[in-house]
Amino acid sequence: MRCIGKLTDEDFNLESVPLDNPRIRYAARGIIFNEDGKVAILYKQKKNEFKLIGGGIEEDEDPKEAFEREALEETGYKIEIYECLGTFEEIKSRDNFKQTSYVFVSRALKKVSNPHYTEKELKENSQFLWLDLEKALKIIKACQKNILPSEFESRLSLYHTKFVVRRDYLILKYYKHNYY
Secondary structure (H helix, E strand, C coil): CCEEEEEEHHHHCCCCCCCCCCEEEEEEEEEEECCCCCEEEEEEHHHCEEEEEEEECCCCCCHHHHHHHHHHHHHCEEEEEEEEEEEEEEEEHHHCEEEEEEEEEEEEEEECCCCCCCHHHHHCCEEEEEECHHHHHHHHHHHCCCCCCCCCCCCCHHHHHHHHHHHHHHHHHHHHHHHC
16 A cells, blocks of 8 residues: 655654654544535644544454544544545654554545544544635644643653644645645
């Protein structure tokens, strides 16, 4: 499968340290369009974080199933996946962590419930928004400079959030330049 992007500490002007038996995580995320051509974005108000819909792949779950589940949990919509753009790698050496995300493009079919946020997402005042692709790119790019650390996470919270926001900006940018 094609790797559409990669982030390392050097992308944030940090020196990487060698990984030593790193924690590995697989995730599924992507772009969900509604009937008006707007993109679903999760906004965590307390962190000033804007990100794409998605999350970790659970045991015995394939990437498509994981993205469908995450979409339902974070938006309340059933989705139809058009394609997998590829994978996106994050190597966070300062936390001895490597994540590979499968990146999908989909459309919202039908709202079947309200979002079901985790306790942490609720405490961060999470909500999802429908934004035009251009506006989503601008907001995600701008929030990179104003991210706030989460009071619910470790000292590496801001470090991880910077990766998340930059990753999702690069995914949207990749999609815009190659498919839009």
